[in-house]
Amino acid sequence: MLKLCQKISRHFKTSSRLLNNIEVFVDGTPVSVAPDYSILQACQKAGVVVPHFCFHERLAVSGNCRMCIVEIEKMPKVMTACSMPVSPGMRINTKSEKTYNARGGVMEFLLANHPLDCPICDQGGECDLQDQSALYGYKIGRFMEYKRAVEDKNYGPLVATVMTRCIHCTRCIRFYEEVAGIPILGTTGRGRETEVGTYVEKMVHSELSGNLVDLCPVGALTNAPYAFTARPWELRNVMSIDPTDSITPSIEISCKGGEVKRVLPRLHEEVNEEWIHDRSRHAFDGLKRQRLNACLKKKADGSYEELTWKDALEVLAEEVSKTSGNDMVGIIGEFMDVEAVVAFRDLMYKLGCENIDAKKNGVKLSPDFRNNYLMNSRISGIEEADLLLVIGANLRLDSPVINARVRKATVLNGLNVGLIGTDDYLTYDHTHLGTSTSALTDLLKGTHPFAKTLEKAKFPMILVGANVLKREDGEAVNSVIQEIAKKYNVIKPESNWNGYNVLHNEVGTVAALEVGITSEYDPKAKPKFMYLLGADNFKPDEIPDDAFVVYQGTHGDEGASRANLILPGASYVEKSGSYVNTDGRVSLGKKAIPAPGQAKADWEILRALSEVLGQTLPYDNLQEIRYRIAELAPHLIKYDYVEPYSLSWHTVPVKGEVNKTVISDFIDNFYMTDAISRASPTMAKCSEAFNPARNTNFVPEVPIR
Structure with missing residues (x-):
């Protein structure tokens, strides 16, 4: 039924584009609007505030809170603005006495059973009900009956519930059905006995569940870890x-x-x-938790001693002086900002080391052409495509926000989704082509049944998970994918469409590729010196036992446990920096809090080290290092802007053969994927509650298909 309503809505929206705007009057002011607008949208365009609780622009209209009622000329009763469409010449009055009295009556009903516990409610100060009751409600209420009480629900470790406060706006229900794609919430009972819940007692599980708190207009659903810690x-x-x-x-x-x-x-x-x-x-x-806030050096007995910055840099300089550039290797971590990557690149090159970002299991992509390693269609391009072929990515775990956008496109635009790899619990209709790389060769030959569907697509889109490109045969797999893209015209210059896309997991990898760093490393090589720049997710065999290892980062995780010298770095909330996302958009991160102890911004540490080494880098502040970034890649100082992508092919020849092996899930625990989340108590609770490997009683909810 939901899909039918959305298809009808889409039909009217499409047909309305062919019609001229109509004129309506809001409080006497003429406003020109599209004929498919609701009264609420017309009022918003006129700059008139209409109170509401249940309406949300990204959710289907329910019209059940009744707070948005307005008076319409020649209509005997007030009407809900969110569900009533406009008509030519309609005169809407939002400030009449009739409207005022009607809204006051609605507010009186809403507060009839609502607990007046604002002083202890965690939503106090940013509660829609609290604000609107002050503006539109009566000064006193006429209901003297006892207020109802509703048992609180267990929605898991992230969402705290006080269901007595619920006003049944159904935003949470609609969010789970329409955005998250999981039909886990609903209403039971009628009238005074209505309750929102999960029918059978169970936890609310979705990678997007925290958004419920933002949607709830009252204090029924609140942020459990944040509750009562601040106002x-x-x-x-x-x-x-x-x-x-x-x-x-x-x-x-x-x-x-x-x-x-x-x-x-x-x-x-x-x-x-x-x-x-x-x-x-x-x-x-x-x-x-587990933060590094001091410089540490490993002693012979395996314990660590604390050093000052001066002593730590001198120890590091001494080790560097013993090693030639060819025996050095630098690994860039997953959360590195562009400033740190550029400073690291410049310093290592000055030391004669070109083995940077040299992970044996790194992404095998060439940095020569940007359209070989970016999401060329952009994230918003998912809604423009009519076919999406996902290769080696379980979007629900790899990128839940992109997964929600894919679901939106399948429901509203009829996007056809094909998948090669694991398809566990995806939240939309899709065609599973197989779990091994043999499906790729079948598509290239045209023998796979999905090949005909791919041929008919007008704006096809291929989304390659970066983890597939970390396989030993990553270059060969990528070459086959590009041949498939060529064969089925995924790039259409005449339509300004480039449908070949790579979905990265790490912004540090994208930043490295943007400044020309690639993963080139001889598996048989045994470096004597390794510099881990915030790198924690690596395999033990990547680091020789006899190598001197420097770890510069935030947490005492895998990198620090292997290091001979530890330098404390600042996290993303403790420094200002620029980051490049998977579609090539450069965004600025702002410093929110000071770094703990001796921790410094990563580029500042590298700049100080270069001076001790006698290889001083030519920048002293954030502005100067960004001038250096502009020399290497001018587009990296254009913030919140995506440089236009190329509409021509720049392919890499096949290196080796594709292994006919299964493309498995690369994330086994969504809640613990990096050093920060592994140190998080909240993520530990989520992992315990929602990970079937740990909680044998937990069964993931079957999504809507």
């Missing part, structure tokens, strides 16, 4: 981005003193719309 008026908000997600969603970091209290999403239509996943929202508490 909104005590917080200092910093507008930044999240580099732990490869799409770098826009976020708002709320701080109190020198501590991050919560992370909220910001609106960015081309990247994350207004959603972020749970790891982006809640893993920040890992920044307080």
Whole structure:
């Protein structure tokens, strides 16, 4: 039924583009609007505020809170503005006495059973019901009956519930069905006995579940880890981005003193719309645990001694002087900013080392042409495509926000999705082509049944998971994929369409490719000196036992445990830097809190080290290093802008043969994928509650297909 309504809505929206705008009057002011607008949309265009609780522009219209009622001339009763379409010459009155009395009556009903616990409610200060009751409600209520009480639900470790406050706006229900694609919430009972819940007692599981708190207009659903730690008026908000997600969603970091209290999403239509996943929202508490806040040197007995910065840099300089550039290797971590990558590149090149980002399991991509390693169609291009072929990526785990956009495109635009790889619990209809690379060769030959569908597509899009390109046969697999893209005209210069895309997992990898660094490493080589720049996710056999290892980063994780010398770096909330996301968009991250102890910004550490080594880098502040970035890649100083992509092929010849092996899931635990999330107590609770490998009683909800 939902899909039918959305198809009808899409039909009317398409046909309305062919019609002229109509004129309506809002409080006597003429406004020209499209004929498919609702009264609420017409009022918004006129700049008139209409109160509402249930309406949300990204969710289907329900019209059940009744707060948006307005008076319409020649109509005997007031009407809900969110569900009533406009008509030519309609006269809407939002400030009449009739409208005022009707809204007051609705508010009186809403508050009839609502607990007046605002002083202890965690939503106090940013509660829609609290604000609107002050503006539109009566000063006193006439209901003297006892207020109802509803049992709280267990929605998991991220969402706290006080269901007595629920006003049944059904935003949470519609979000789970329409955006998350999981039919887990609904209503039971009628009238006074209505309750929102999960029918059978179970936890609410979705990688996007934290967005429920933002949608709830009252204090029924609140941020459990943040609850009662601060009030909104005590917080200092910093507008930044999240580099732990490869799409770098826009976020708002709320701080109190020198501590991050919560992370909220910001609106960015081309990247994350207004959603972020749970790891982006809640893993920040890992920044307080297992942090490196002092320079440390490993002693002969395996223990560590603390050093000053001066002593640590001198020890490092001594080790570097013993080693030639050919015996050095540098590995760039997953969350590195462009400034740190450029400083690292410049320093290593000055030392005669070109083995940078040299991971044996690194992405096998050439940095020569940007359209070989970026998401050329952009994230928003998913809604323009009519066919999407996903290769080697389980989008629900790799990028839940992109997965939500794919679901939106399948429901609203009829996007046809094909998948090669694991398809567990995806939230939309799709065609599973197989789990091994043999499906690729079948597509190239044209023998696979999906080949005919691919041929008919007008705007086909291929999305390659970066993990596929980390296989031993990664270059050969990529070459086959590009041959498939050529055969089925995935790039259409005449239509300004480039449908070949790579979905990266790490912004550090994209930054390295943008400044010309590639992964070239001889597996048989045994370097004597390794510099790990925030690198924690690596295989043990990548580091020889006798190598001197320097780890510069934030956490005592895998990198620090192997290091001979540890230099504490600042995290993404403790420094200002620029990051490149998977579609080549450069975004600025802002410093929100000071770094702990001796920790410094990564590029500053490298600049100080270069001076001790006698190879001084030619920049002393953030502005000067960005001048250096502009010399290497001018587009990297154009913030929140995507440089136009190439519409011609720059392919890499096949190296070796494709192994006929299974493309398995590369993420076994969504809640613990990096050093920050592994140190997070909140992510540990989520892993315990939602990971079937740990919680044998947990069964993931079957998505809507």
